[in-house]
Amino acid sequence: MTRLRTAILISGRGSNMDALIAAARDPSFPADIALVLSNRPDAPGLAKAKAAGVATAAVDHKIYAGREEFERSLQIVLETYRINFICLAGFMRMFTPWFVGQWRGRMLNVHPALLPAYRGLDTHERALADGAKIHGATVHFVMPEMDEGPIVAQAAVPVLDDDTPETLAARVLAQEHVIYPMALQLVASGAVRVEGKRVLGAPAPDDASLIVPDATLARRRIS
Numbered sequence: 001m002t003r004l005r006t007a008i009l010i011s012g013r014g015s016n017m018d019a020l021i022a023a024a025r026d027p028s029f030p031a032d033i034a035l036v037l038s039n040r041p042d043a044p045g046l047a048k049a050k051a052a053g054v055a056t057a058a059v060d061h062k063i064y065a066g067r068e069e070f071e072r073s074l075q076i077v078l079e080t081y082r083i084n085f086i087c088l089a090g091f092m093r094m095f096t097p098w099f100v101g102q103w104r105g106r107m108l109n110v111h112p113a114l115l116p117a118y119r120g121l122d123t124h125e126r127a128l129a130d131g132a133k134i135h136g137a138t139v140h141f142v143m144p145e146m147d148e149g150p151i152v153a154q155a156a157v158p159v160l161d162d163d164t165p166e167t168l169a170a171r172v173l174a175q176e177h178v179i180y181p182m183a184l185q186l187v188a189s190g191a192v193r194v195e196g197k198r199v200l201g202a203p204a205p206d207d208a209s210l211i212v213p214d215a216t217l218a219r220r221r222i223s
């Protein structure tokens with residue numbers, strides 16, 4: 001089996017990165033994490049990746065005149081490491097259509113909401129303000145439009161009465177860590193295909209708890 005040489009792009013703490021690196025430690029996992037790349041040289045995730053024995057690099061977006069100049073440098077680093085797949089994991093820069101075009105069908109992102117609801121920032125604050133009862137996380141292929149693209153995996157969590165943006169974010173993040181490695185495995189193994197906006201071919205989840213992981217907790221609170 002040839003494992004996909006994957007780069008994880010981060011801007012911050014890198015907890016999704018940790019989950020992907022941990023999954024890829026299994027030699028039968030179809031992707032190998034060959035690089036962690038950040039646009040912020042001080043991103044805490046870089047030190048964690050280094051400690052885990054993964055190659056790291058930083059391309060500081062602030063020193064470039066424009067988005068495309070920055071992306072051309074990213075591209076050179078990615079080619080140097082012979083990367084053929086990208087996982088965005090808390091990478092907080094928008095890409096130009098040029099960069100997305102280079103990686104079409106070969107770049108995933110994790111977003112802290114059930115897309116197409118709550119694209120953009122402050123998803124947990126907005127879900128609470130709207131009175132949503134269900135919230136969650138999405139892993140999707142990246143398209144030029146922000147937080148758009150065929151959905152590979154989603155997990156839903158309940159919104160509880162005493163939630164704050166922080167408690168809700170933590171419940172969602174725990175599910176991001178479950179679905180991101182699962183989505184990378186599905187894509188890297190070739191188990192799924194994209195038809196229009198749909199990603200087809202994934203086995204139906206046989207465990208209802210994957211869909212609403214805290215459903216039992218929600219039920220307990222009602223009775």
Ligand code: GAR
Pocket residue numbers: 010012013014015016017089090091092110111112120121173176
């Ligand atoms: C995650 O919650 C991820 O979904 C979010 O940033 C956090 C990164 O955490 N990404 C976005 O909001 C992108 N639109 P991490 O660095 O611990 O993985």
